[in-house]
Amino acid sequence: EVLVVESGGGAGQAGGARRLACTASGVTGDDANRGGYRQGPGNECETVATTGARGRTGDGNSGQGRFTISQDNAKSTVYLQMASLRPDDTGVYSCAAGCPPPRPSKVAPCSLLALYGVWGQGTQVTVSN
Numbered sequence: 487e488v489l490v491v492e493s494g495g496g497a498g499q500a501g502g503a504r505r506l507a508c509t510a511s512g513v514t515g516d517d518a519n520r521g522g523y524r525q526g527p528g529n530e531c532e533t534v535a536t537t538g539a540r541g542r543t544g545d546g547n548s549g550q551g552r553f554t555i556s557q558d559n560a561k562s563t564v565y566l567q568m569a570s571l572r573p574d575d576t577g578v579y580s581c582a583a584g585c586p587p588p589r590p591s592k593v594a595p596c597s598l599l600a601l602y603g604v605w606g607q608g609t610q611v612t613v614s615n
Contacts, residue, residue: 488584488604490511495609500573506566508581518557520564521587524548526577526610531596533602534579536587537564544590548575571613580608599603 493604494506508520522535528584535555536544564581585603592599 490532490581490583490604491577491607492606492609495579495611497612497614498571500571500613500615501567502571502613503567504546504571506568506579506581506584506611506612507563508566509561509563510581510604511562513562513584515584516557516573516586517520517562517583518542519586519603520557520581521582521585521599522555522564522566522591523580523582523596523599523605524575524577525596525608526574526582529595529597530593531580531599533588533590533592533599535566536590538586544587548591568611571611573613573615576611576613578608578610581606 520537523531534546552570582603582605
């Protein structure tokens with residue numbers, strides 16, 4: 487059974503930084519495949535960043551230049567380092583493992599993106615002015 491756990495969410499001021507972590511266990515395929523998603527108000531999710539085989543990473547438009555995704559294969563953990571946070575970064579950040587993720591910046595109903603692997607419970611990030 488694949489289990490995905492996110493951590494690192496919280497509340498902060500605009501301009502601040504935060505690091506989210508996504509740890510997966512029980513993945514039988516390529517453990518490097520991870521998708522990072524943000525759900526803001528409503529039922530749509532945005533693909534914020536992705537990782538794949540051989541260290542490949544992808545950044546979505548909303549976090550480009552501010553967000554950095556990285557892998558620690560020894561810990562089966564992917565980190566999303568977020569800087570220069572803005573109020574529109576607010577949302578529930580989730581991670582999925584066990585399946586190649588979609589292209590970064592893909593926005594779709596969360597129920598559709600949920601098909602891309604096993605999702606964790608998500609972690610809330612709130613950014614205020």
